[in-house]
Amino acid sequence: DTEEYGKVINQLVAANDPEEIALLLESLPVVQRLSAWEHVRQPARLAILLAMRHDARETIIREASTQELDEIFQGIEAEDLVELAETLPNRMVDRALAVMDAKQRDLFKDALQYSDDCAGHWANYRLLVLPVNAKVRDALRLLRREIPDHADTIFLVNRMGYFTSAVEISAVIGSPEHINLIELADEDCVAIDGNEKVLDAALKVEKSNFSALPMVDAQGKLIGRMDLRTACEVIREHYEGQLMASAGMDEEEDLFSPVIKSARNRAVWLGINLLTAFAASWFIGLFEATIQEVVALAVLMPVVASMGGIAGSQTLTLMIRGLALGQVTSSNTKALFRKEVSVGGLNGVIWAIVIGIVTYHWFDSILIGLVIGIAILVNILAAAMSGIAVPLALKKLRLDPALSGSVVLTTVTDIVGFVAFLGLGSLILV
Amino acid sequence: DTEEYGKVINQLVAANDPEEIALLLESLPVVQRLSAWEHVRQPARLAILLAMRHDARETIIREASTQELDEIFQGIEAEDLVELAETLPNRMVDRALAVMDAKQRDLFKDALQYSDDCAGHWANYRLLVLPVNAKVRDALRLLRREIPDHADTIFLVNRMGYFTSAVEISAVIGSPEHINLIELADEDCVAIDGNEKVLDAALKVEKSNFSALPMVDAQGKLIGRMDLRTACEVIREHYEGQLMASAGMDEEEDLFSPVIKSARNRAVWLGINLLTAFAASWFIGLFEATIQEVVALAVLMPVVASMGGIAGSQTLTLMIRGLALGQVTSSNTKALFRKEVSVGGLNGVIWAIVIGIVTYHWFDSILIGLVIGIAILVNILAAAMSGIAVPLALKKLRLDPALSGSVVLTTVTDIVGFVAFLGLGSLILV
Numbered sequence: 001d002t003e004e005y006g007k008v009i010n011q012l013v014a015a016n017d018p019e020e021i022a023l024l025l026e027s028l029p030v031v032q033r034l035s036a037w038e039h040v041r042q043p044a045r046l047a048i049l050l051a052m053r054h055d056a057r058e059t060i061i062r063e064a065s066t067q068e069l070d071e072i073f074q075g076i077e078a079e080d081l082v083e084l085a086e087t088l089p090n091r092m093v094d095r096a097l098a099v100m101d102a103k104q105r106d107l108f109k110d111a112l113q114y115s116d117d118c119a120g121h122w123a124n125y126r127l128l129v130l131p132v133n134a135k136v137r138d139a140l141r142l143l144r145r146e147i148p149d150h151a152d153t154i155f156l157v158n159r160m161g162y163f164t165s166a167v168e169i170s171a172v173i174g175s176p177e178h179i180n181l182i183e184l185a186d187e188d189c190v191a192i193d194g195n196e197k198v199l200d201a202a203l204k205v206e207k208s209n210f211s212a213l214p215m216v217d218a219q220g221k222l223i224g225r226m227d228l229r230t231a232c233e234v235i236r237e238h239y240e241g242q243l244m245a246s247a248g249m250d251e252e253e254d255l256f257s258p259v260i261k262s263a264r265n266r267a268v269w270l271g272i273n274l275l276t277a278f279a280a281s282w283f284i285g286l287f288e289a290t291i292q293e294v295v296a297l298a299v300l301m302p303v304v305a306s307m308g309g310i311a312g313s314q315t316l317t318l319m320i321r322g323l324a325l326g327q328v329t330s331s332n333t334k335a336l337f338r339k340e341v342s343v344g345g346l347n348g349v350i351w352a353i354v355i356g357i358v359t360y361h362w363f364d365s366i367l368i369g370l371v372i373g374i375a376i377l378v379n380i381l382a383a384a385m386s387g388i389a390v391p392l393a394l395k396k397l398r399l400d401p402a403l404s405g406s407v408v409l410t411t412v413t414d415i416v417g418f419v420a421f422l423g424l425g426s427l428i429l430v
Numbered sequence: 431d432t433e434e435y436g437k438v439i440n441q442l443v444a445a446n447d448p449e450e451i452a453l454l455l456e457s458l459p460v461v462q463r464l465s466a467w468e469h470v471r472q473p474a475r476l477a478i479l480l481a482m483r484h485d486a487r488e489t490i491i492r493e494a495s496t497q498e499l500d501e502i503f504q505g506i507e508a509e510d511l512v513e514l515a516e517t518l519p520n521r522m523v524d525r526a527l528a529v530m531d532a533k534q535r536d537l538f539k540d541a542l543q544y545s546d547d548c549a550g551h552w553a554n555y556r557l558l559v560l561p562v563n564a565k566v567r568d569a570l571r572l573l574r575r576e577i578p579d580h581a582d583t584i585f586l587v588n589r590m591g592y593f594t595s596a597v598e599i600s601a602v603i604g605s606p607e608h609i610n611l612i613e614l615a616d617e618d619c620v621a622i623d624g625n626e627k628v629l630d631a632a633l634k635v636e637k638s639n640f641s642a643l644p645m646v647d648a649q650g651k652l653i654g655r656m657d658l659r660t661a662c663e664v665i666r667e668h669y670e671g672q673l674m675a676s677a678g679m680d681e682e683e684d685l686f687s688p689v690i691k692s693a694r695n696r697a698v699w700l701g702i703n704l705l706t707a708f709a710a711s712w713f714i715g716l717f718e719a720t721i722q723e724v725v726a727l728a729v730l731m732p733v734v735a736s737m738g739g740i741a742g743s744q745t746l747t748l749m750i751r752g753l754a755l756g757q758v759t760s761s762n763t764k765a766l767f768r769k770e771v772s773v774g775g776l777n778g779v780i781w782a783i784v785i786g787i788v789t790y791h792w793f794d795s796i797l798i799g800l801v802i803g804i805a806i807l808v809n810i811l812a813a814a815m816s817g818i819a820v821p822l823a824l825k826k827l828r829l830d831p832a833l834s835g836s837v838v839l840t841t842v843t844d845i846v847g848f849v850a851f852l853g854l855g856s857l858i859l860v
Contacts, residue, residue: 007761017637029762140603143604149639152577169599170576174575206663232662232665236665239669243669243673243676247743255757255766256769259773267781270740270777270781273740274733274784277733278788280732280736284731291729298725301728303704305732310703311696314679336685339689346690346693351697355704
């Protein structure tokens, strides 16, 4: 291990991209991560912390000395402190605010007006702004000073600071100096609202042809912008979050969380699933006598449960994606329901026959084949219906279908499957 | 439904963003989608088709007349045809090539040199390029003509067309006209290789501070660029793909695929899972006699299977993310294994006790409680180990852990769980 660790340290010292160093640090167990951190030179530390996930970042910040943190905070900007504030203890945030320049401090307070699922919380404050009556020559003067990353437009504001329109830098460069900028305005550049959900805002930025969109408050005042890079990160974090949520985990989960913390985080999900498993067991228990007489039923239970679970998760996954993209609405739910039930019916019939025949040969009993065939058909149909209904219901209850969809769905398909299978068994076989 | 459909048509006519119209069209059942398509005005049609997913796009292209397609192909650019070529029948691609201008046709052929999981296939050809000895005045002249979207740098090439360096537009604007561009070069702007995996290239672009990175061929010749918007799409599609893969589906799956096609796509996954379910059943069948004597074992089987499956999927999900980000490497696999087994051991002991006690009270038997407790501990430990080992093994076999990881893992945890539980049961209880 020591040799391998030495290799990582060499990679780390050689790397000069903060994102790359952040990924390398995250990939190290905590003790080694902390000693590797000592190899990171000071000016890069803030950028690296910003690039790390919350949980991994916390392992470093917790061990950092006050002096080290003070050095990191030197000249920190509002949007970076917004990001760090999630991880920092309150007294450290206050400390950072104390050394911050007054304008950045105000911006930080503006950002905190918005909750962290709103676009306004994540605004970028490096803007190219000019008054609405400015001319091309003013724009050229502005551009000669500094152009922030991912800025391809200049935002025009009126005297009250309200956003009026945007002008592409490319339009400015080719135009005579005396032209009014407003004549060059690009109508396609529409502002996003700071109160919008941050994912919706990010998708708007991704779909636009601009490298950033202006952001306004409820009154229309220009408060910042969201650039394409931030949008890209927001979208990636959303999907990573969904992936992790499907296993009951958090997007911030560190590869090397402390064992106790990690066990505790996951225990909740195991506990919830245990309740549903006991529920399924309870339903099976209703048919104890039947099982004792026809043990084949117990043997075949996993087949019934598995087919329902898989079919349901397919419909559910399609729904989760559709809901996230806003493609599933009241106007097409019925049609979608019809389609999924048809797919379920078709697959249900086909697999009922296949499984029925296999079972008939295995246990040499037409009746057991019949019972499992019907149970499979019933369960796949039920799976298709709940695959549509469960995420819609969860969404109405303001729960995330990506997180709780699969556990609810599996409960439904397990119980429907076992009851159909064992119930039919006790009617037909006993 | 007709009223709801009318609303969508109104939205569609009002929308002027191709991405938005594409999402609306995808959300419609196929018949309505085709009639809605008639409401889309011609100049936007190409952009909308490009924004749609493959399967949904196909439903429209299949029904389009040759004349309509010819209109759509007017003035099509290479990179757009690369995207469409996935969906178009070969003879239509030839038709499009026939009307294409010669330069674009060559670019199209260049792109097809790269397979579709390589960055080169998805290159963008709208570049700002100047010879390496150009001066600021040449750059300003170039910028006055046209700046493509998401271009914040000018690429410098030598006489052979090899990429040498990049200069930020913002550096150009502020500089005196006689300066050599090479003096302003930004060393951080490194080229990506057309042969690189497209996801890796996209992550590089996302992490860079540029709106696009230059792309070179194996010899270092500048062949195009990848911009941040494309990178963002590639990343989003990757994650959407993983989400869909976890249910055995394709990222291109259309919300309203024809029932038969959809059923066929999903049947494969159901079939694979059926095999694993039958395998689990076969192992249960080994203990028929035991089950007949102690039916409680059959009743409790879902609890053992569920706890193993959930614990395993948590480790697996962490691994899938780590592998995708390149954070799981030979240097930390052992440490990760130790950590996950510790988490599994801790949760295993806790839940073994909880489940043991509940079972003892339910069936009034200390021995059954003991049997299930041990089985739970064994299964959660096995789940943690296979959660690490299965994705690593799949990766070595060049299979996608996001697609096949869960099915392999569930098979392991089902079989280990049932064998441990029923095996112990037959030793201790019978």
